[in-house]
Amino acid sequence: EVQLLESGGGLVQPGGSQRLSCAASGFTFSNYAMSWVRQAPGKGLEWVSAISGSGASTYYADSVKGRFTISRDNSKNTLYLQMNSLRAEDTAIYYCVKGSVYVYIDPWGQGTLVTVSS
Amino acid sequence: DIVMTQTPLSLSVTPGQPASISCKSSQSLLHSDGKTYLYWYLQKPGQSPQRLIYEVSNRFSGVPDRFSGSGSGTDFTLKISRVEAEDVGVYYCMQSIQLPLTFGGGTKVEIK
Numbered sequence: 001e002v003q004l005l006e007s008g009g010g011l012v013q014p015g016g017s018q019r020l021s022c023a024a025s026g027f028t029f030s031n032y033a034m035s036w037v038r039q040a041p042g043k044g045l046e047w048v049s050a051i052s053g054s055g056a057s058t059y060y061a062d063s064v065k066g067r068f069t070i071s072r073d074n075s076k077n078t079l080y081l082q083m084n085s086l087r088a089e090d091t092a093i094y095y096c097v098k099g100s101v102y103v104y105i106d107p108w109g110q111g112t113l114v115t116v117s118s
Numbered sequence: 119d120i121v122m123t124q125t126p127l128s129l130s131v132t133p134g135q136p137a138s139i140s141c142k143s144s145q146s147l148l149h150s151d152g153k154t155y156l157y158w159y160l161q162k163p164g165q166s167p168q169r170l171i172y173e174v175s176n177r178f179s180g181v182p183d184r185f186s187g188s189g190s191g192t193d194f195t196l197k198i199s200r201v202e203a204e205d206v207g208v209y210y211c212m213q214s215i216q217l218p219l220t221f222g223g224g225t226k227v228e229i230k
Binding site: 035037044045046047050059061062095099100101102103104105106107108109110111 | 149153155157159166167168169172208210212214215216217218219220221222223224
């Protein structure tokens with residue numbers, strides 16, 4: 001069974017940093033692109049970033065470009081999202097998902113809540 | 119970026135009655151490989167989104183056959199033939215023909 005388990009969320013001050021992790025199991029992690037999708041409280045879904053299976057190619061939404069960095073460690077079956085210069089509008093549940101362009105994205109982890117507030 | 123527009127914003131449906139959700143994309147989702155990269159997801163209250171339909175009209179394993187998807191190019195529809203209580207939640211369409219992946223704003227389905 002494919003499983004994704006996010007961690008690393010919490011309360012962070014504006015301008016601060018946070019690193020999210022996503023532990024993957026049940027599939028050959030290195031064979032698949034991965035994405036992060038977020039959902040602000042009471043709002044819809046917003047794609048944040050994607051990374052190729054090898055990690056060589058990365059992609060970002062304009063809203064996070066230059067502040068967030070996606071990476072992966074295929075030896076540990078783990079996906080990361082380093083978030084810097086956090087803003088109040090980054091407050092959201094962050095979901096780790098398997099997949100990117102040209103495929104469906106699924107499954108979704110349970111999500112990890114990041115709250116940016118002073 | 120491809121803009122995905124869903125209507126209506128919300129639906130209140132009597133159990134056993136049908137429901138229909140529209141999703142329109144600002145660009146064609148038909149790829150040169152012949153596939154149309156349009157998907158439907160359901161987010162039940164308090165849960166993560168779950169997959170329903172892939173490439174316009176294909177139900178994922180385990181999805182009841184009361185759910186059906188149709189459409190082409192830029193206009194798509196999700197239909198529930200007979201709504202049940204377990205179908206409540208927010209439905210999202212999503213395109214994956216190009217990055218950034220984009221979602222419709224969501225349609226909230228409630229039971230009357």
